[in-house]
Amino acid sequence: MRRKVIAGNWKMNMLPNEAISYIEKLTGLVKDTKNEVILCVPYTDLFYSLMQAQGTNIKIGAQNMHFEEKGAYTGEVSGQMLKAIGVEYVIIGHSERRQYYNETDESVNKKIKAAFENNLKPIVCVGESLEQRESGKTKEIITTQTRLALDGLSKDQVKNTIIAYEPIWAIGTGKTATSEDANNSIKEIREEIEKIYGKDVSDEVIIQYGGSVKSKNAKELFETSDIDGGLVGGASLDPEEFSKIVNYEE
Ligand code: 13P
Secondary structure (H helix, E strand, O other): OOOOEEEEEOOOOOOHHHHHHHHHHHHHHHOOOOOEEEEEOOHHHHHHHHHHHOOOOEEEEEOOOEOOOOOOOOOOOEHHHHHHOOOOEEEEOOHHHHHHOOOOHHHHHHHHHHHHHOOOEEEEEEOOOHHHHHOOOHHHHHHHHHHHHHOOOOHHHHHOOEEEEOOHHHOOOOOOOOHHHHHHHHHHHHHHHHHHHOHHHHHHOEEEEEOOOOHHHHHHHHOOOOOOEEEEOHHHOOHHHHHHHHOOOO
């Protein structure tokens, strides 16, 4: 049985003092869960969040990184830098970065490799736009994005990659994919991984759903055969709401 991984993506929200009091509150609310809990916070909150989360079951991730170790890349942060302060996870290839910051399948692949070189666990986002969905291209888009993202990784690395299937039309819109639709797309991603890396890998790899996940729909989504948890945006900004998603079984 695969574990469930529930990750919050705060996006560009939360000041350090807000991050600290959020984690203080969340700690008690999720301390008994058997699910994995991750918060992906802005760079400026990372250090404070790591300090506050010490000794708890809350893990901390970043939302992006550069693929080079260091150098003349003004404004960028490398995997080596994230690792040095104790970050464990990093979101790579979020659709907002693909859309607004020129992230490509190629840069996503380079970043995933750089993440592994620094012992960071990548949370890799794939997902189709509304237009692609309406023209029947969902499967082609998500399997191609998955294949290109993972290109050149070892079996072990793929097993340690978390994939987040996030249909772009469901992000921040209040429109959730039905649990059946989301589960089907995630099965297609898993089958693609099986084709390339074998069943031992595809059976183990964690694939989350993201896009308007809330406490109200979490249980239905997470109890399907192939959805292994969620990557939660808006609803992760409130610790009580987020804790209800983490504790969705109750
Ligand atoms: P929402 O949960 O706000 O739709 O965002 C999803 C997302 O983009 C998480 O990475």
